Amino acid sequence: MMGFEKVAIVGLGLIGSSLARAIAERLPGVTVTGHDASAEVRGEARALGLCDTIVDDAAEAMADADLVILAVPVGRMADAAAAIAPGLKADAIISDVGSSKASVAEALAKALPHHAVIPAHPVAGTENSGPAAGFASLFEGRWCIVTPDARSPGEAVQALTGFWEALGARVDVMDAAHHDMVLAVTSHLPHLIAYTIVGTASELEEVTESEVIKYSAGGFRDFTRIAASDPVMWRDVFLANKDAVLATLQRFNEDLTVLQQAIRRGDGAKLEDWFTRTRAIRRSIIEQGQDDAAPDFGRKH
Numbered sequence: 001m002m003g004f005e006k007v008a009i010v011g012l013g014l015i016g017s018s019l020a021r022a023i024a025e026r027l028p029g030v031t032v033t034g035h036d037a038s039a040e041v042r043g044e045a046r047a048l049g050l051c052d053t054i055v056d057d058a059a060e061a062m063a064d065a066d067l068v069i070l071a072v073p074v075g076r077m078a079d080a081a082a083a084i085a086p087g088l089k090a091d092a093i094i095s096d097v098g099s100s101k102a103s104v105a106e107a108l109a110k111a112l113p114h115h116a117v118i119p120a121h122p123v124a125g126t127e128n129s130g131p132a133a134g135f136a137s138l139f140e141g142r143w144c145i146v147t148p149d150a151r152s153p154g155e156a157v158q159a160l161t162g163f164w165e166a167l168g169a170r171v172d173v174m175d176a177a178h179h180d181m182v183l184a185v186t187s188h189l190p191h192l193i194a195y196t197i198v199g200t201a202s203e204l205e206e207v208t209e210s211e212v213i214k215y216s217a218g219g220f221r222d223f224t225r226i227a228a229s230d231p232v233m234w235r236d237v238f239l240a241n242k243d244a245v246l247a248t249l250q251r252f253n254e255d256l257t258v259l260q261q262a263i264r265r266g267d268g269a270k271l272e273d274w275f276t277r278t279r280a281i282r283r284s285i286i287e288q289g290q291d292d293a294a295p296d297f298g299r300k301h
């Protein structure tokens, strides 16, 4: 990788700790300093041997860093940026991994008006959180979306792109508002649906909770994986990407009504046609290497 010799990571949870591990494995010449606001997380990260150094103070962690990556919940980006500001080198590049981009880009630009800020989002993750949950291969073959704006220096965008590629990711560049629409439908809405259905099932009076769990292989359990995702992270995603989520939710509600009507009218052709199209989408995801072809997500039977 060109350019970066020292990388600072702020937030050592699932994504921050995966970054630390991936850099150690794939970019052994790069020095990594880590920081997390939580003393407990810093202790855990030290015990796991993550990063070359883990520093208690956010500004101190910035010493000599060429690239800083903020890996905190999106609602904490502004605080994290304010805390690192006094320690930053003048030519440091600041980026993040937040799941929504327009509001994060605005918060970072406001907190760090004199620095090159280039937001990014690795579209890779799991339902687990914390430093022990991370792993080095998390970004391999996954997409990382970089969202520069008109003021972003071209070389900085290139250097950040090269960094993510060196960690095994594929990089796409798009504007923050478009990112937020794309992710609203591919990630945020599916999480909202999963959170809804798992909540609904647990509150149904006619079906006991033990039955919901016992018969979950019928489909329910696949929603529970998503609905087990970090509550703080996801609270922040919905608050930060409000407009795009509400717009896609409106479309979803319309489509749900179409299916509801087809069921009520006994319109089997409509249902079959719809389900045939959705099956083709699953096939495309597998063909493009974005999921395993093994049936039932590779579960052992």
Ligand code: NAP
Pocket: 010, 011, 012, 013, 014, 015, 016, 035, 036, 037, 038, 041, 071, 072, 073, 074, 076, 079, 080, 097, 098, 099, 100, 121, 122, 123, 124, 125, 126, 127, 128, 129, 130, 131, 230, 233, 237
């Ligand atoms: P996580 O495992 O909960 O880790 C976040 C860490 O940041 C926690 O240790 C947290 O400490 C710490 N933190 C919070 N505020 C801080 C601050 N102001 N300064 C320093 N550290 C702070 O979360 P994650 O899953 O890694 O998510 C991190 C970011 O990546 C989020 O913006 C999320 O939207 C994005 N992302 C997540 C996924 C995913 O699948 N999980 C995928 C792509 C992108 P406390 O616990 O004490 O608050």
